[in-house]
Structure formats: C-alpha cells, structure tokens
Amino acid sequence: RVMIESISTLTPKDKDILRNSWAIVSKDLETLATGIFEMIFEQAPDAKLMFPFMMKDQRSGGDKEKRSTEFTFHALRFIQVIESVMQCIDSPDGLEPLFRNLGQLHGRHQEQLGFRSHYWSVFAECTLYHFRKSMRGDKRRYCIRSSTKAKLTPSEIDSAIILWREVLRVMIDRMNAGLEENNKIRKANRDIIDHQDEEDPNYHPTPKDAKHHHDSVNRRHELSVIVPDFFIRRASDEISLEAIDIASRRSS
Known part of the structure; x- marks a missing residue:
C-alpha cells in the first residue's frame, strides 16, 4: 500500500501516475463533477441541507434551468480543489493555506449549515468511484508505464486509484486540521460569552x-x-x- 505524508512527498513516478490519470478523468470536468456531486447526495441525503439550491420547494416548480446551473457550479467547485492540487503538484507549498482555509470554511458550515466531517469521506469515495469509471471507459487511455496513448491495464488503474486515495486522504487530513482550528476558536469565543453571562446575569x-x-x-x-x-x-x-x-x- 502506498502511504504519503503530504503532497510534497510524492515521488516523480507518483506524479506521472497522477498526471496521466488526471488527463483521462478531467477530459470532461463538468460530467465528472456533476456525477460525483449527484452520488454524494445519494450516499448522504442530509448533505442537501448545506446547499440552498437543493432546498427549494420542488412543489412550486421553480426555475429548473437555474437550479441545474447552480448544481453544476457547486459541483465544479468540488473538483476544482483537486485541480488545484494537480496545478501545484511540483510546488505544493501554496496548497497548505488552501486546505486550511477550506477546513475553516467547513468549520463555519458545521455550525451554520450542519456540515459533518464524514461528508469528506463520502466525497473521497464518490470521487474514486468516478475516477475508476472514467479510466475504465476511456477509449484512448494513457499507459502509465510509457506515458503513451494505450489501453490502461486493470493493475495500472488500481495503482492510480491507490495513489489518488492517498492524495485525497492527505487533502482531508489538512482540511480537517483547519476545521479543528476553527472549532477551537469558536469554543474560546463561547467560553468568553459564558464568562460574560456569569458576570452579568441580565x-x-x-x-x-x-x-x-x-x-x-x-x-x-x-x-x-x-x-x-x-x-x-x-x-x-x-x-x-x-x-x-x-x-x-x-x-x-
């Protein structure tokens, strides 16, 4: 099993596998993103609470075209985080602030919209499912061994998925660190408010x-x-x- 501590510890071979597999799965980002997003809602229906466009009363009909546009927009935001990793794969120092900020943002969502940290695991599994599906279905696949267009073998697809799982795990770990940091700040603020309550019962x-x-x-x-x-x-x-x-x- 491949284990990586951070994006910066990826080997040149790891990066080649990621780049070549990303070239396959990212050929149609919109289809990929919406497929992942739809699967997330299937696996975790309560996640819909976080997205206003999913909360519209369907009994009134509503603007289906607008709702579809909003769905696609938010789905693409999910996949753009992974795209950022690929863009910074050779110089990943800029990714840490991104992951921290995303974690802090989800910390606020945890309080305001009901975000739960297991949604990240759902996101990872849905992403891996659609990555594998894309690699299996691609007609002009890259051969990881030679970086030439050829059919990926099942073992090569497995190798890519194992590595992507580790990359997603690192991303989630770093975002979770940002979330925990935000939780500590919120707890400190609540402690201050409680202290004020004790001093001023009115x-x-x-x-x-x-x-x-x-x-x-x-x-x-x-x-x-x-x-x-x-x-x-x-x-x-x-x-x-x-x-x-x-x-x-x-x-x-």
Whole structure:
C-alpha cells in the first residue's frame, strides 16, 4: 500500500501516475463533477441541507434551468480543489493555506449549515468511484508505464486509484486540521460569552442572534419535501442543541 505524508512527498513516478490519470478523468470536468456531486447526495441525503439550491420547494416548480446551473457550479467547485492540487503538484507549498482555509470554511458550515466531517469521506469515495469509471471507459487511455496513448491495464488503474486515495486522504487530513482550528476558536469565543453571562446575569441574546436561530430552524423544516424528516431532525438537533442550551441558561 502506498502511504504519503503530504503532497510534497510524492515521488516523480507518483506524479506521472497522477498526471496521466488526471488527463483521462478531467477530459470532461463538468460530467465528472456533476456525477460525483449527484452520488454524494445519494450516499448522504442530509448533505442537501448545506446547499440552498437543493432546498427549494420542488412543489412550486421553480426555475429548473437555474437550479441545474447552480448544481453544476457547486459541483465544479468540488473538483476544482483537486485541480488545484494537480496545478501545484511540483510546488505544493501554496496548497497548505488552501486546505486550511477550506477546513475553516467547513468549520463555519458545521455550525451554520450542519456540515459533518464524514461528508469528506463520502466525497473521497464518490470521487474514486468516478475516477475508476472514467479510466475504465476511456477509449484512448494513457499507459502509465510509457506515458503513451494505450489501453490502461486493470493493475495500472488500481495503482492510480491507490495513489489518488492517498492524495485525497492527505487533502482531508489538512482540511480537517483547519476545521479543528476553527472549532477551537469558536469554543474560546463561547467560553468568553459564558464568562460574560456569569458576570452579568441580565445579559440576553441580541434580536439578531434570536432571529438567526429562528430562521435556521424554519429553513430546515421547509426542506421536508427534499430531505427525509429523519435527516432534518438529526441535523437540526446537532446544530441547534448547543445554541438552545446557551439561550436557556441565559433566560433562566
């Protein structure tokens, strides 16, 4: 099994495998991206809660063309992260800030939209599935051994998938580090607020705080036609439990 500690530890052979396999799978980025995105929602339906265009009430019809455009736009954003890795594969120093920022962004999504870290694992597995599918289906495949156009053997496809799995694992590890960093900052901020509450028992949440919580709850309940109620309840409970507990302590 190939194990890499970071993008910078890739060997020249590793990079050749990644470049050649990427040349195959990236020939139609839109199809690749939307296929991965659709599979993510199939495997994790509650992930739809994070995307406003997936939350529109389908009973009203809506603008299907606009919804399709938004779906494609967000799907391409997923795959562009991998594209960034390939663009920086020889000088990966610039990737660390990217991964950290993405992790911090998802930390905020965790609090506001119900992001769960296992979505990254779902993303990785769906990506690997479609990468393998693309390599198997390509009619003019690159031969990893010679970098010439030829049919990839099953073992060469397996080698590419093993390496891509490690690259995705490194990406997720670095993004998760950014997420944990954001969580520590949020916890420190909550501790400060709790300390203020102890010193000032008359302190109450601002109308803006209350409205944000109310809007979040309402938005999740409006999604029942898209996401099974079980997932909505689970996401809502996980997101709101902490806020409700703080609010109840303040009002008591």
